[in-house]
Amino acid sequence: MKxxxxxxxxxxIVVGLMLFALFLGAGNIIFPPLLGQLSGESLILAISGFxxxxxxxxxxAVIAVAKSGGDLQGIAxxxxxxxxxxxxxxxxxxxxxxxxxxxxATVSFEIGVAPFLAEGILLEKWPLVIFSIxxxxxxVLFALNPxxxxxxxxxxxxxxxxxxxxxLTIKSIITPMGEIGPSHGxxxxxxxxxxxxxxxxxxxFLAALVFGIVVIKxxxxxxxxxxxxxxxxxxxAGFIAVLGLSLVYIALSYIGxxxxxxxxxxENGGAILALASVELFGNFGKIILAMTIMFACxxxxxxxxxxxxxxxxxxxxxxxYKLLVFIFAGFSAIVxxxxxxxxxxxxxxxxxxxYPLAIVLMFLSFIDKSFDRSPIVYQxxxxxxxFISIFDGLKAAKITFPVIESAFNYLxxxxxxxxxxxxxxxxxxxxxxxYKFKK
Numbered sequence: 001m002k003x004x005x006x007x008x009x010x011x012x013i014v015v016g017l018m019l020f021a022l023f024l025g026a027g028n029i030i031f032p033p034l035l036g037q038l039s040g041e042s043l044i045l046a047i048s049g050f051x052x053x054x055x056x057x058x059x060x061a062v063i064a065v066a067k068s069g070g071d072l073q074g075i076a077x078x079x080x081x082x083x084x085x086x087x088x089x090x091x092x093x094x095x096x097x098x099x100x101x102x103x104x105a106t107v108s109f110e111i112g113v114a115p116f117l118a119e120g121i122l123l124e125k126w127p128l129v130i131f132s133i134x135x136x137x138x139x140v141l142f143a144l145n146p147x148x149x150x151x152x153x154x155x156x157x158x159x160x161x162x163x164x165x166x167x168l169t170i171k172s173i174i175t176p177m178g179e180i181g182p183s184h185g186x187x188x189x190x191x192x193x194x195x196x197x198x199x200x201x202x203x204x205f206l207a208a209l210v211f212g213i214v215v216i217k218x219x220x221x222x223x224x225x226x227x228x229x230x231x232x233x234x235x236x237a238g239f240i241a242v243l244g245l246s247l248v249y250i251a252l253s254y255i256g257x258x259x260x261x262x263x264x265x266x267e268n269g270g271a272i273l274a275l276a277s278v279e280l281f282g283n284f285g286k287i288i289l290a291m292t293i294m295f296a297c298x299x300x301x302x303x304x305x306x307x308x309x310x311x312x313x314x315x316x317x318x319x320x321y322k323l324l325v326f327i328f329a330g331f332s333a334i335v336x337x338x339x340x341x342x343x344x345x346x347x348x349x350x351x352x353x354x355y356p357l358a359i360v361l362m363f364l365s366f367i368d369k370s371f372d373r374s375p376i377v378y379q380x381x382x383x384x385x386x387f388i389s390i391f392d393g394l395k396a397a398k399i400t401f402p403v404i405e406s407a408f409n410y411l412x413x414x415x416x417x418x419x420x421x422x423x424x425x426x427x428x429x430x431x432x433x434x435y436k437f438k439k
Contacts, residue, residue, distance in 0.1 A: 007222060011150075012233060015218060016240020018154035021161055022211050022303035023058065023204060023241055024248065024296050025100075026107040029165075030269035031202065032249045035195060036256025037265055037272060040183040042191035043257045047250055049192040054199030054249065055242045057359070058208035062238035064362045065212025066231045072209050073315075075365050079378040088311070090354060095206050096308040097328045099347035102336040104297040104304075105135045111270055112290035112297075125337070132336045136329040138298060143305045143325045147221040149214070153299055161295045162244075164288050168273075169251040171280045178261025197417055203355055205362075207300075208238075210307045217310055305329055345397075353386075353393030356420040360385050364428065376438075377431035384427025388420035 007015070032050075039046035068074045072091065077084025094100075109131045114122055121127055142152055186194040215234050224230055256272050263275040273292075277285030309324035319327075335343060360381050371377045388411070391404060411419040 006229070007219075007224060007233060011222065012236050013240060014154035015150055015215065015222075015233065016154075016237040017158040017244070018150050018218065019062075019211060019215055019237045019241035020244035021153050021158040021296075021299035022214065023207060023245055023300075024161065025104065025207075025300035026111065026293050026297050027202060028204070028245065028248070029252065029292060029296055030273065031198065032252035032269065033256030033259070033272040033276070034266070034269040035187075035198065036253035036258075037260060038184045039187040039191050039195065039253070040181045040257060040260075042183045042187055043180060043253060046187055046191040046195040047253050049195035050199040050253075051246055051249065052199065053196050054202050054204060055245050057200070057205040058245075059238050059242045060366075061205050061208035061358075061362055062212060062215075062241070063235050064365045065209055066216070066234035066238070068365065072212065073311075075361055078365070078368065078373055079361075079375060079382055085315070087354070087357070089315075090350065091206060091358065092210060092308050092311050094347050094350050094354070095210050096304050097331050097335070098343055099351075100207075101301055101304045101308075101328065101332040102343065104301040105132045105332065105336040108135060108294050108297040111274070112294040115274070115286055115290070129337055132333045135298070135301070136333040139301045139305055140325055140329045142302045143309065143329070144322055146214075146217060146306050146310070146321075149302070149306060150218045150222065153302065157295055157299050161292065161299065164292045164295070165248055165251065167288055168255060168277065168280065168285075168292070172251075172255045172258060172276070175280070176258045177263070177276065177279055178258050180257045181260045184265065193416070201417065203351060206351070206355060206358055207304075209358060209362075210311075211303055213310055214303055214307045301332075305332075349393040349397040351393075352396050353390050356385050356389040356392075356418075356424070357382055360420075360424045360428075371432055371435050374431070374435040376434050377428055380431035380434075381424050381428035384423040385420045388414070388423055392417075392419075 032047075035046055035050060036043060064075065065072060073084050073088040075084075076087045079087075106128075109128050113127070113131055117127060142149070182188075183191060212234070215237055216230060219230055219233055224233060252269075252273075255276055256269070259272060259276045259279070262279050263272065266272045266275065273289055274286070277289040279285070281288060305325055305328050308328050309321050312324050313319065313321045361378070364378055364381060368374075368377070388408065391401070391408065394400070395405070408414050408419060412422050413419055
């Protein structure tokens with residue numbers, strides 16, 4: 001009989017598989033095949049760059065949140081308590097019911113269901129309405145009992161997801177569709193850096209910050225309450241999750257890289273997977289792809305509803321967890337039918353504004369013992385970062401300031417999408433000097 005605060009190796013692995021499934025949404029499945037097609041003979045360099053940011057950053061986020069006890073608000077409050085509350089609410093809303101959760105249903109329908117429906121039916125609104133109701137009903141059934149989340153996702157949904165992706169991968173290795181071709185576009189000149197940026201832009205880092213609380217709660221429900229063991233087990237789960245993600249990314253990018261001879265170059269990864277699935281398995285391939293997308297989106301939806309509900313229950317104790325589950329699932333079902341395009345146009349600028357701030361917060365949390373968690377270091381680093389990130393968000397919202405943009409173009413890495421990096425370092429160093437002077 002295992003002692004309290006201790007999980008078996010098998011239980012640790014299941015927790016890691018749960019986290020892996022929570023991360024693996026439709027976007028994670030759709031992008032690697034496109035990377036494979038475009039990088040071609042530079043595939044190894046490209047996938048290496050992508051893994052550093054697309055997998056490395058989320059792992060660091062899991063570690064940071066684990067060390068803070070699953071509390072993103074606690075980390076953000078090192079800047080200022082009010083900032084901590086507002087920033088965390090914005091992160092949970094944008095990565096949850098205002099964007100990511102509704103999208104899980106829409107993407108599931110478009111890739112997993114729509115290909116099987118007649119064109120006439122697709123012109124009607126009711127198929128998506130019925131599907132979204134069913135989709136979020138299943139989400140609610142899983143989310144209502146988070147104590148069983150590890151068993152239900154880690155032991156049931158994840159193995160199904162791995163099996164269907166494995167079928168595609170093994171078949172593509174045994175009977176490849178063709179040879180790996182030449183590199184295209186930006187991947188011809190700088191495959192590593194282009195993929196490095198694309199991994200950064202997946203924004204899985206934010207999902208890692210949100211899912212941290214889910215893992216901590218799941219472990220507590222399993223009887224792990226000792227803080228050191230919570231941190232250790234959460235980090236172990238993070239390594240299992242990113243190992244799984246890495247293998248999936250490598251496999252799917254290989255499918256894309258070897259597909260050009262048969263299906264040609266496609267505009268997006270969804271089209272590549274759809275055509276490659278049929279090429280490898282015939283019409284049965286459509287079913288395999290549908291299952292992959294549906295289960296990937298479902299696990300992400302469940303995880304985001306659970307995380308959002310757990311967070312808002314903490315800051316609004318008068319509203320029960322179960323009621324919050326229904327609120328977030330119901331709202332997401334409505335949005336997935338009537339307002340997703342508008343919400344995406346709102347959410348992307350907000351994501352671009354807050355994403356760099358979250359990354360700077362995370363990195364500072366690893367080194368803040370060196371400056372005694374002095375708020376001035378956090379404040380100036382984030383202030384300098386926000387000058388660039390907020391401008392990037394406004395630009396994405398079509399609000400432009402040509403004079404400022406011309407000046408920012410001289411910033412190192414600005415045209416590559418990470419112009420905030422040098423200013424954040426400068427701000428942090430100024431804050432550190434002030435901290436040392438006051439000390």
